[in-house]
Amino acid sequence: MSIENITGRIAKDLETLKQFTATPGDGCTRLPFTKEARDAVNYLAKIMAEAGLEVHEDAAGNVIGVLRGENQELPCIMMGSHFDSVVNGGDFDGIAGAVCAIEAARQLKDAGFVPKRNFVVVGFMDEEGLRFGTGYFGSGAMMGTRDVEYCKHYKDNSGVSIYDAMVSYGLDPEKIEEAKWEDGSIAKFLELHIEQGPVLDAENMEVGLVDCIVGIQRYMVTVNGRADHAGTTPMDMRYDAVDAATKVVSKIADWAREKADGTVATTGLIKTTPGGMNIVCEKCEFTVDIRSKNNDNINDIANRIRAALDKEVAAMGGSYEIDTKLVITPVFMDKEMLDIMEEDCKEKGYNYKILPSGAGHDALEIGQKIPVSMIFTPSKEGRSHCPVEFTKYSDFAKASVIMTGLAKKLLSE
Numbered sequence: 001m002s003i004e005n006i007t008g009r010i011a012k013d014l015e016t017l018k019q020f021t022a023t024p025g026d027g028c029t030r031l032p033f034t035k036e037a038r039d040a041v042n043y044l045a046k047i048m049a050e051a052g053l054e055v056h057e058d059a060a061g062n063v064i065g066v067l068r069g070e071n072q073e074l075p076c077i078m079m080g081s082h083f084d085s086v087v088n089g090g091d092f093d094g095i096a097g098a099v100c101a102i103e104a105a106r107q108l109k110d111a112g113f114v115p116k117r118n119f120v121v122v123g124f125m126d127e128e129g130l131r132f133g134t135g136y137f138g139s140g141a142m143m144g145t146r147d148v149e150y151c152k153h154y155k156d157n158s159g160v161s162i163y164d165a166m167v168s169y170g171l172d173p174e175k176i177e178e179a180k181w182e183d184g185s186i187a188k189f190l191e192l193h194i195e196q197g198p199v200l201d202a203e204n205m206e207v208g209l210v211d212c213i214v215g216i217q218r219y220m221v222t223v224n225g226r227a228d229h230a231g232t233t234p235m236d237m238r239y240d241a242v243d244a245a246t247k248v249v250s251k252i253a254d255w256a257r258e259k260a261d262g263t264v265a266t267t268g269l270i271k272t273t274p275g276g277m278n279i280v281c282e283k284c285e286f287t288v289d290i291r292s293k294n295n296d297n298i299n300d301i302a303n304r305i306r307a308a309l310d311k312e313v314a315a316m317g318g319s320y321e322i323d324t325k326l327v328i329t330p331v332f333m334d335k336e337m338l339d340i341m342e343e344d345c346k347e348k349g350y351n352y353k354i355l356p357s358g359a360g361h362d363a364l365e366i367g368q369k370i371p372v373s374m375i376f377t378p379s380k381e382g383r384s385h386c387p388v389e390f391t392k393y394s395d396f397a398k399a400s401v402i403m404t405g406l407a408k409k410l411l412s413e
């Protein structure tokens, strides 16, 4: 199969799938447990079956295709990504990884390849987590970290819980734990994803090989002071929450700049209450998002933030709270898979670069338990989560060839 033919097959799939959006003409909006999600799953199931896979949908709404190997006792090799999107997102985020995994199965079929162990291709439900304020639902369910209580707890803006959304989608949330894969049943997992950043495009690379998914810590900090008259309260007699909070916020980015290992720190939201031009701020809330390949860097910045809050808030005379939203340690990619793919890129003469992933993916959730690896394709100007998101179909084709080579190697053992 020539690279042109592979490019054509992938283009046809992605052109079809991009039509399953709730916002035609304004990017891809494919939220979990909606008609658009159902249409995408039906199409993925169809092309999985055409690729010779046994297809089923699991209790979490993941769509799964299996190429049976000679020995059912051996743990499988799994590849895939998510089929949901953000609101007004791009046509490639997630779905390209599901399509390229299916394309790898097609190339195995074209070659008449008989695997020793099962090759499993997955389209995951609700990685983005936008609708219910969560994330990694389908992959989490496969890892056994989602239960009925979880489904009942999280609700969308209209008050619909995951539980109710699953029922109207045609799933039984009471059976969610049936989506779990037994420990030891998956040997390795690979995810293709668009880079969603500018590095590969800027350096004219065709393929990215990920060595690490960065760790993330997220906090919501609330600094409490007292509301007073902005004109009549002298500077030494006020409890100004925004003054204390911003003294801390102003240092966070510089602390990240001092670190190596791709460390980044972001305050994306600052909210003042009551928020009047002539009122001393009573309450200042701000977010912190810290990411790095090196967990020590993350912990160190988080500790410095706490120490600075202790100092500045004490000086102000108020109090503060920190609500921890997320703590994920970095996940290092499986060296064997990385080496196999790097060799293959060299052999095929593809321009490749080894880089970390600054975004979380299904591989991050699965990587908590199982050896994982990721392959990136370039994102034009690094744009993603918006309608202009773009990757050349020929780049997906090249990546799918690398995925197929990896699958052949791992499925022969």
Ligand SMILES: [Zn+2]
Binding pocket: 082, 093, 094, 127, 193, 361
């Ligand atoms: Zn994604």
